[in-house]
Amino acid sequence: MDELTRTPVVPLEAGAGPDNPPCPVCGEPLFGWLAEQERLGAPVRRCESCGLGVVGGSAGAAEVRTALERLGDQDRARIVNRASFSCSLGGAGWAGLEPGVHYLFTVEAVRRLVADRDQVVRRRRWVAGASFKLTWQTLLNSVTFGHNVALAALGSGQAAPAEERWQRRIDGLASIVLAIPAAIVAAGIELAGALFRRGTVVDLRFELL
Ligand SMILES: [Zn+2]
Numbered sequence: 001m002d003e004l005t006r007t008p009v010v011p012l013e014a015g016a017g018p019d020n021p022p023c024p025v026c027g028e029p030l031f032g033w034l035a036e037q038e039r040l041g042a043p044v045r046r047c048e049s050c051g052l053g054v055v056g057g058s059a060g061a062a063e064v065r066t067a068l069e070r071l072g073d074q075d076r077a078r079i080v081n082r083a084s085f086s087c088s089l090g091g092a093g094w095a096g097l098e099p100g101v102h103y104l105f106t107v108e109a110v111r112r113l114v115a116d117r118d119q120v121v122r123r124r125r126w127v128a129g130a131s132f133k134l135t136w137q138t139l140l141n142s143v144t145f146g147h148n149v150a151l152a153a154l155g156s157g158q159a160a161p162a163e164e165r166w167q168r169r170i171d172g173l174a175s176i177v178l179a180i181p182a183a184i185v186a187a188g189i190e191l192a193g194a195l196f197r198r199g200t201v202v203d204l205r206f207e208l209l
Contacts, residue, residue, distance in 0.1 A: 021057070023047035024064040025109045030054055034092050039099045039147055039160035046082070046104075050112055053082045053104030055097075061116075067103045068113055077204050078127065079105040084200040085193045086135040086186075093141035095134040095148055096200070098158050107197075110204055119206040126199035128190070134200045135193075136186040140178060144171040150179070 020029035030045035033053065037044070042056030058064065071077040080096040081087065082104040087094045096104060111121050137151045144150075145162035149171050152159030162168050193199035 021045075023050060023052055024054070024058045024061050025052050025112050026050045030058075034097075037092060037097070040097060040101070044097070044104075047109070050109040051083045051106030052109040055102050055104070058103075064103055065113060065116075068105065068110060071105070072204075074117075075206050077105075077110060077206075078130075079107070079110060079202055079204065080134065081198070081200055081202050082106050083108070083198060084131075085189050085196070085198045086131075086138045086200045088198075089189065090138035090141065093138060093147070095137035095141060095151065095157075098148060099160050100158065107202060107204065114206050118209050120209055121204050122207040123203075123205040124197075125203040125205075126190075126194045126197075127201040127203055128194070131190045131193065131200035132183075132186055135189050136179075136182050139182040139186055140175050143174050143178060146171050150175040 017029070020031060022028065023030050026047060026049050028047055028049040030047050032043060033046040034044040036042055040055050044053055044055050046053045052064070068077055071079060082096065083106040084096075087096060087104075107121065107124060114121065133151060133156065137148055137157075140150050141147055145164075145167035147160040148157055149159045149161055149168075151157045153172075153175070162171055190199060
């Protein structure tokens with residue numbers, strides 16, 4: 001009977017519990033997003049309110065503020081947007097999930113963080129080249145055993161190569177054969193992302209209120 005009488009829409013707070021720790025930005029419960037990925041060493045949770053992604057646990061608001069400051073300074077930050085089209089499409093294969101990453105920001109999460117220090121996001125700018133590269137790599141990740149191997153081979157970012165030699169050889173070949181088709185699709189995804197403010201890499205400028 002309980003199942004039948006339960007209200008279908010519940011406030012997000014009702015989901016709080018040991019498996020759903022509070023979001024270090026907005027306090028709403030974090031929900032499971034991705035199972036543990038070997039290269040990340042932990043499962044990934046996401047906040048359905050501000051969109052923040054958290055790999056593993058969070059030590060709280062001070063830690064996430066420090067992580068944001070590392071992406072720029074007091075007046076700016078360049079984020080890899082967890083609310084981007086490429087992230088929605090890529091899931092666990094999203095190129096923004098590099099080894100070592102802890103927090104995955106969205107513009108909304110940053111807006112709330114800087115509001116705590118009396119700042120507003122005055123400008124957001126889609127960074128075309130960097131966005132395109134990550135979306136291109138996200139598409140290639142969907143067919144390779146390893147993760148982010150093409151960009152790393154081009155000297156950008158950090159890869160998690162496949163374990164077996166034969167897998168790495170296939171990855172190399174697939175990246176070459178599919179480089180151009182993936183580039184064409186990636187350009188379309190990013191142009192749409194720019195249009196709908198869901199681009200992958202975004203520069204943000206902050207100003208005092
Ligand atoms: Zn949140």
